Amino acid sequence: MSNNLPTPYFMIDESKLIRNLEIAKQLKELSGVKLVLALKCFSTWGVFDIIKPYLDGTTSSGPYEVKLGHETFGGETHAYSVGYSEQDVKEVADICDKMIFNSLSQLTAYRHLVEGKASIGVRLNPGVSRAGQDLADPARQFSRLGVQEAQLSSEIFDGLDGVMFHMNCENKSADDFIALLDSISERFGHYLDKLDWVSLGGGVFFTWPGYEVEKLAQALKQFSEKHAVQLYLEPGEAIITKTADLVVTVVDIVENGMKTAIVDSATEAHRLDTLIYNEPASIGESSDEGLHEYVIGSCSCLAGDQFCVAKFEQPLKIGQRLHILDSAGYTMVKLNWFNGLKMPSVYCQRSDGEIQKLNEFDYQDFKRSLSQWSVK
Ligand SMILES: Cc1ncc(COP(=O)(O)O)c(C=O)c1O
Structure with a gap:
């Protein structure tokens, strides 16, 4: 899609x-x-x-x-x-x-x-x-x-x-x-x-x-x-289970012994159980036979924050989208604002193909989650 x-x-x-x-x-x-x-x-x-x-x-x-x-x-x-x-x-x-x-x-x-x-x-x-x-x-x-x-x-x-x-x-x-x-x-x-x-x-x-x-x-x-x-x-x-993807974009590719594709999301903020249980995510576009291996790295500041290591048939490109599979359970309920990252919106694709928006967030939501009033 x-x-x-x-x-x-x-x-x-x-x-x-x-x-x-x-x-x-x-x-x-x-x-x-x-x-x-x-x-x-x-x-x-x-x-x-x-x-x-x-x-x-x-x-x-x-x-x-x-x-x-x-x-x-x-x-x-x-x-x-x-x-x-x-x-x-x-x-x-x-x-x-x-x-x-x-x-x-x-x-x-x-x-x-x-x-x-x-x-x-x-x-x-x-x-x-x-x-x-x-x-x-x-x-x-x-x-x-x-x-x-x-x-x-x-x-x-x-x-x-x-x-x-x-x-x-x-x-x-x-x-x-x-x-x-x-x-x-x-x-x-x-x-x-x-x-x-x-x-x-x-x-x-x-x-x-x-x-x-x-x-x-x-x-x-x-x-x-x-x-x-x-x-x-x-x-x-x-x-x-297996009903929702977290869709992200590759924003950078860096190399230090391995290639890391940095995406516009973070496990610590948007898919916390990946980190807590050390259970790597799966990427929809990956292929076990692919020759191009990447760490799918998050854009948080936490050094070990990565979604997984995955292989692809073609080299990844900046701007490309990736689907992080099976991202519903214990995921949307644990979203947080760490690093002031943009919060993922939430959509539902209906059985007839129509996409309906369920939620979106902006800077004001982030700000309000931190304080509503300042000291006098
Ligand atoms: C008391 C209780 N009921 C139900 C559940 C739901 O479990 P699951 O999502 O694995 O089906 C949990 C999960 O921790 C639980 O603690």
Whole structure:
């Protein structure tokens, strides 16, 4: 696709999004699971009208996400936070359908503010997980995420409607997930039998090519029947994976042992997880067989800030555009103004080819993010 839009910008592709959503729909139909979009991963609400018909609602990690889900998505609004203040709970209680506390102390302190308004749950930490990196592993040593098994007793569940587990990160294997499910059923089953609902969190990559969706669905159905609970999943990445590119322009090419193409964007500001998780990006125009190798370097001041190393069939040229693939999940939600770089605009290419603008930013947005008032 070529156009004259000024770079950098994100382009969300509706057809690709619908492809993922159709798989989500199939999973729901086969299993009876309900799906709530994890706003922490993706909350570009300008495309929620595309997503809404397929999913049941949203889940959140902080008070503003609850409000956004309630306002812009509707359906069921799940509220979760690792740490609520009393004020947060008061604000959220009136607009959420389920309130999930991270600890027994938060449950004890705030449940009276929620009772009669929303269904009440806690997060449990099953102590096992499928997560690639320690930084993102909810079962890591000394984890603060959820109540540990040893701290549970049967009475706690008499006053609860549901629980949430989250223990996966980009888990592409149905068998792996089923092993976790079996372990949860065995160790927590007698507690779950007392509840109305169980959320199994996010990180189940059921839209990945070759994922055994039917096998997953069958296991979810069996689990929900065995424990007589409504099951939920909280997909983020699975919904939005491979649906959006970050489009950038090469602004310079420098050489120091290797050629580096400097583009008008930076991982630190516009694609932060590339840096945090040290996971190189992929470039749409690259070719494994290409003879021309470049570092795709960012225009931030951070010495190690680069998108990836990539090969191309032709030498890159200043002014040329590159598509940094799969740049939606945990990306637009983490944009920042480091270095005063121009913030990427956000567009959606509709299924009929029309390009619609969802957001654009200018110098005033940058300035306002830093101060609104100066000292007197
Ligand atoms: C509690 C919870 N639910 C859902 C998600 C969404 O996970 P993913 O985007 O990998 O599906 C996360 C991710 O960290 C999470 O912590």
